[in-house]
Amino acid sequence: MRPELGVCYYPEHWAEEIWAEDARRMAETGIKWVRIGEFAWSRLEAVEGVLTWEWLDRAVAILADAKLNIVMGTPSATPPKWVVDKYPDMLAVDIDGRPRQFGSRRHYCFSHLGYRREAARMAAAMAERYGRHSAVQAWQIDNEYGCHDTTLSYSEAARCGFRDWLAQKYQSPDALNRAWGNVFWSMEYANFNDIDLPNLTTTEANPSHWLDFRRFTSEQVVAFNRAQIEAMRPHTDAPFIHNYMGRVLDFDHFAVGADLEIASWDSYPLGALERTLREDDDDWKAHFARQGDPDFQAFHHDLYRAVGQGRWWVMEQQPGPVNWAPYNPIPLNGMVKLWTLEAIAHGAEVVSYFRWRQAPFAQEQMHAGLLRPDHENAQAQIEAREVADELAKLGALDHKDAEVAIVFDYESQWAWEIQPQGQGFDYFRLVFEQYRALRKLGLNIDFLPAQTDDFGKRKLILIPALMAWNDNLRKAIDRFDGTILAGPRTGSKTQNMQIPTPLGPHFAGAKVARVATLRPNMSIPLENGGAIINWHEELEGKDAVEKTAEGQTILMRDGKNFYHFYLGGWLDQSGYLRILTDLCAAQNIKTTNMPEGIRQRAVGNKTLLLNYNAFGVKINGQKLPPASAFWY
Numbered sequence: 001m002r003p004e005l006g007v008c009y010y011p012e013h014w015a016e017e018i019w020a021e022d023a024r025r026m027a028e029t030g031i032k033w034v035r036i037g038e039f040a041w042s043r044l045e046a047v048e049g050v051l052t053w054e055w056l057d058r059a060v061a062i063l064a065d066a067k068l069n070i071v072m073g074t075p076s077a078t079p080p081k082w083v084v085d086k087y088p089d090m091l092a093v094d095i096d097g098r099p100r101q102f103g104s105r106r107h108y109c110f111s112h113l114g115y116r117r118e119a120a121r122m123a124a125a126m127a128e129r130y131g132r133h134s135a136v137q138a139w140q141i142d143n144e145y146g147c148h149d150t151t152l153s154y155s156e157a158a159r160c161g162f163r164d165w166l167a168q169k170y171q172s173p174d175a176l177n178r179a180w181g182n183v184f185w186s187m188e189y190a191n192f193n194d195i196d197l198p199n200l201t202t203t204e205a206n207p208s209h210w211l212d213f214r215r216f217t218s219e220q221v222v223a224f225n226r227a228q229i230e231a232m233r234p235h236t237d238a239p240f241i242h243n244y245m246g247r248v249l250d251f252d253h254f255a256v257g258a259d260l261e262i263a264s265w266d267s268y269p270l271g272a273l274e275r276t277l278r279e280d281d282d283d284w285k286a287h288f289a290r291q292g293d294p295d296f297q298a299f300h301h302d303l304y305r306a307v308g309q310g311r312w313w314v315m316e317q318q319p320g321p322v323n324w325a326p327y328n329p330i331p332l333n334g335m336v337k338l339w340t341l342e343a344i345a346h347g348a349e350v351v352s353y354f355r356w357r358q359a360p361f362a363q364e365q366m367h368a369g370l371l372r373p374d375h376e377n378a379q380a381q382i383e384a385r386e387v388a389d390e391l392a393k394l395g396a397l398d399h400k401d402a403e404v405a406i407v408f409d410y411e412s413q414w415a416w417e418i419q420p421q422g423q424g425f426d427y428f429r430l431v432f433e434q435y436r437a438l439r440k441l442g443l444n445i446d447f448l449p450a451q452t453d454d455f456g457k458r459k460l461i462l463i464p465a466l467m468a469w470n471d472n473l474r475k476a477i478d479r480f481d482g483t484i485l486a487g488p489r490t491g492s493k494t495q496n497m498q499i500p501t502p503l504g505p506h507f508a509g510a511k512v513a514r515v516a517t518l519r520p521n522m523s524i525p526l527e528n529g530g531a532i533i534n535w536h537e538e539l540e541g542k543d544a545v546e547k548t549a550e551g552q553t554i555l556m557r558d559g560k561n562f563y564h565f566y567l568g569g570w571l572d573q574s575g576y577l578r579i580l581t582d583l584c585a586a587q588n589i590k591t592t593n594m595p596e597g598i599r600q601r602a603v604g605n606k607t608l609l610l611n612y613n614a615f616g617v618k619i620n621g622q623k624l625p626p627a628s629a630f631w632y
């Protein structure tokens with residue numbers, strides 16, 4: 001597969017006279033794919049049932065003439081006003097019970113069956129019109145599920161749907177009462193119709209109630225997405241894609257991805273650094289303000305490669321300053337190219353820039369594009385052109401499974417959001433910090449869903465904070481003869497989110513007797529270097545490998561299977577680096593200590609070396625300029 005470039009384009013934002021010129025300049029930039037249509041509902045169906053395709057037909061024809069492939073988006077993220085007027089109760093409701101208003105986007109509730117049908121009808125109409133057009137080579141369903149905190153909705157539609165879902169799952173209120181432990185605080189239900197959503201309770205609602213609501217909600221996203229695909233499939237053979245986001249974890253992406261051919265995500269490295277990472281670390285943010293975190297993009301490239309079962313794109317790549325983070329710096333010259341090459345080294349089939357030209361109007365007028373609002377090329381256009389030239393020389397890349405993989409589980413994210421037990425416990429951050437340590441060791445990393453039943457030929461598997469074991473994963477473990485490092489918190493609950501007895505983790509001969517959460521200014525030093533932060537477990541069992549400076553067991557090994565380890569704490573980076581280096585060495589996995597801000601990714605017999613620093617670095621006698629990437 002030869003990687004290609006794309007761009008997001010909104011013909012409806014521009015005078016028709018400039019479309020052909022735009023298409024010509026796209027082709028000249030080296031772009032092969034153009035995504036259109038995903039917010040165009042009000043121009044396609046201004047009045048219910050009256051469809052105006054002609055302008056889009058002309059836009060499609062112009063792009064096709066320029067030999068550009070089209071990704072057509074279904075417009076369900078932006079239902080126009082008449083749709084909301086038709087279904088006033090389709091609006092999502094926030095946790096405080098307030099309905100979302102019309103006037104931006106993503107105002108719908110996933111559980112509303114009327115809107116779900118309406119969105120599927122519109123998607124089918126588009127597929128009927130363009131599904132066999134030779135230029136329409138892919139579809140994007142909706143846009144960024146969950147963006148603007150819109151996955152969870154506490155609407156009447158959600159309440160009714162949740163009750164039905166619970167009745168299906170438990171069959172009798174008694175079974176539900178037992179599964180949730182509702183004898184506690186007299187919370188028992190006599191009837192499924194008595195059950196409310198878990199918001200607006202006096203103090204916290206039952207964690208089992210919450211977890212089922214999170215599962216139900218995630219399944220609504222799956223069903224919403226599937227309704228469009230089922231309606232469209234008869235009219236097209238082109239692959240279906242959705243554009244996921246960074247660190248949006250409110251629905252199970254593996255479950256949505258199972259219905260799609262290709263996964264994609266929207267990569268905004270500077271916005272992400274400012275808004276979603278290391279919340280309190282100002283020095284870090286200043287150091288990487290114009291480059292982005294050196295691991296955040298790679299993490300999601302690897303995660304979405306797993307979600308897409310190998311096939312994935314970057315659907316939106318940041319091209320310059322964005323408008324939505326607390327601070328919006330200009331990327332260092334070279335970063336747009338670096339981000340693009342990095343995605344390609346992780347296996348992206350297409351990297352598509354958001355957007356072609358900066359819009360001078362509405363919410364995103366301060367958001368850069370490849371072109372400025374005055375039609376001049378912006379810096380990103382120059383870098384995209386450079387990447388296109390480089391890709392032409394690079395040819396096809398040969399991607400193989402990594403030796404190391406991390407099991408990633410959306411349900412565990414929900415479980416620990418529901419019950420963090422200490423403010424510092426965050427599933428994503430824990431996984432990310434383990435991932436970061438592996439990257440600092442120069443490794444390629446894969447992700448696997450918790451439902452996997454086979455680890456393949458990998459040598460080291462990490463299973464951090466998995467809420468509950470499942471049969472598939474147990475099978476994968478039984479079949480595997482490499483090293484497994486589980487913990488902390490792994491296997492600490494049942495599927496109903498209760499504490500199992502005998503106590504967990506049911507792995508590596510360990511038993512977690514008690515847990516403590518630590519304030520940010522507290523840590524527990526380990527005897528051989530590094531420290532425990534955030535989360536500490538008191539372990540019982542015989543086979544200790546590693547202790548704290550005070551002699552408490554922190555890492556255990558299975559007395560029978562020497563390659564199974566359980567780690568009863570969240571470690572700082574130096575702790576992870578030391579332990580992971582040892583585990584890799586034992587499996588003959590070659591590690592390299594990467595200098596600060598330098599990362600690498602091996603592909604076939606090539607390696608891409610990346611300098612995320614704002615200064616040049618000398619490596620193996622070679623000078624790596626700031627914000628640059630090169631193959632060796």
Ligand code: GAL
Nearest residue numbers: 143144147266268322354367
């Ligand atoms: C994404 C979204 C785009 C645009 C972009 C701005 O979240 O999919 O439509 O809003 O962000 O950065």
